[in-house]
Amino acid sequence: MEQTWRWWGPKDIISLAHVRQTGATGIVTALHDIPAGEVWTKEAIMERKRFIEDAPDLGLRWSVVESLPVAEPIKIGEGDLTELFDNYRESLRNLGACGVDTVCYNFMPVLDWARTDLAAPVAGGGRGLRFNQHEFAAFDCYILRRSGAEADYSEDVLRRAKVWFQSSDEEVRAKLLSNIMAGLPGAFDRYDVEGLKVILGRFKNVSTERLRENLKRFLDEVVPTAEEAGVRMAIHPDDPPWGLLGLPRIVGNEDDLAFIVGAHDSLSNGLTFCTGSLGANPKNDLPAMAARFAGRVNFVHLRNVTKDPDGSFAEAEHLGGDVDMVGVVSALLQEQKRRKDAGDPRWRLPFRPDHGHELLDDIGKPTHPGYPAIGRLRGLAEIRGVMTAVSQLQGLPV
Structure with a gap:
């Protein structure tokens, strides 16, 4: 599996050189300065791509976009959406033309991940x-x-x-x-x-069923373009995987994932398998879900949670929470082998250590919440060890 790292752009206090020291070779980032709904131009994409890849001694590449945001009117199904869909398709074309071919996105109304x-x-x-x-x-x-x-x-x-x-x-x-x-x-x-x-208030008439309809419409509008552009899309699960503030959420369990992959039978309509988001739902069997949907997983977030009976949860050590990380990694490595044997040139699944604890002298540094260097480095090292052990024991390509 390709070891990647979420990087927040040139102003991130964690530099690209620091990223390379972690052992990661893939960069996960986005053009955060471009508002949702506007076009990512080839010029803007290439400027960021050159920034990442022009230091040959680092050997980094822009592996995954996280995220190409979906504008709220699309989620609401509000008004004339022609321009928003046109802009999203144009951004996908431009990313594909620039060689950035995996796009993570989410369909969470209003809030992305939520913590107290x-x-x-x-x-x-x-x-x-x-x-x-x-x-x-x-x-x-x-x-x-x-x-x-x-x-x-x-x-x-x-x-x-x-x-x-x-x-x-x-x-x-x-x-x-x-x-x-x-x-x-x-x-x-x-x-x-x-x-x-x-x-x-703008979402007051958006039920679970309507939000699903709006997601299906989004996929109908953009997946054919993603296929043409050679881009594999990967929807991120809801975090936490249940409704918040009266808002429906529709990417939180096995039935939700089945609906999404069934909407278009295409690898360009894929999943981000996030063990932290899905792991917060006590009904989710993560290794079984990884095995069932492995063929449509295009990106992986690996982190762990510990859950309380009332629905509260804490982000745990990457190998220390409720999620069977070894089981998940085993299922994904099996899928890699299948893709490699089938001749898929993009058989290696990009993954990143998602979130991490503030540890040692990272405590109090102005990093994005959940994204300190040392905690994620620890998580990456632990997962790298799991991957290496599983691959050797089962004879799987890592």
């Missing part, structure tokens, strides 16, 4: 990301004051949410909003409470 604590303590003084169900409920019910929000939470969670809210002050509440908004990377908008109410 960006610095939850871990053993030895490190810090990690955590989603506390009662804190999110406190935000939803008492700060946002969304109508009908109480119906989405258990009595116990609501009780603890009320206690949390009553004991908090404005500074703590503002910090919670900031933490929840931190999952919107790059050029995406952040919302205050009133702004969040406005964008949620």
Whole structure:
């Protein structure tokens, strides 16, 4: 599997030289300065590609786009979408022409990943990301004051949410909003409470069924172009994999993935297999899902979570959580062998260590939440060890 690293562009405090020191050779990045819905020009793509690849001693390549964002009106199914679809198709053509041929995207309404604590303590003084169900409920019910929000939470969670809210002050509440908004990377908008109410209002008539219809329409519009451009798309699962703030989410379980891959029988309509996002759903059997959908996996995020009975979860050590990482890696290495034996020139699956704990002297550095260097380096090294062991024991290409 191709070892890659998410890099936030030329202003990232983790340099390309640092990335190469981790052992990664593939870069996962995006043109975050271009707003969702606008065209990625060949000139802009090549400028970033040259920046990554023009240092021959590093031997890096731009392996994966993460993400080419889908504009909110497409998810809503709102208004005349002709220009947005045209722009997305043009961006895919330009990426393919520039040799950047794997595109990760998501279809999560409003929020990308959501956490309530960006610095939850871990053993030895490190810090990690955590989603506390009662804190999110406190935000939803008492700060946002969304109508009908109480119906989405258990009595116990609501009780603890009320206690949390009553004991908090404005500074703590503002910090919670900031933490929840931190999952919107790059050029995406952040919302205050009133702004969040406005964008949620635009989704008020979008049910689970309608959001699925809108995703199907998106795939109908763009997958044929991706095929022509030689681009393999990879939808990212919802994080967490259930509805938030009254918004439906449709990429969170085995049935959802089956619907998506069934929408177009094409490797250009593929998946990002994220063990952290899917792993937060206690009903998901990750090794079984990896085996079932391996033929349509185009990109892999490997991280781990520990889950609580109330729906809360914490991001764990890469080999230390609830997810059977060895089982997942084994299924994906088996798929690599199948692709190689079939003569697929792009048989190696790109993967990256997703998120990581703040450890050692990374603690407190201004990295993107979840993306410190040392924690991800540790995760990459651990997964590299699993890959090496599995490949040797089973005779699989790594």
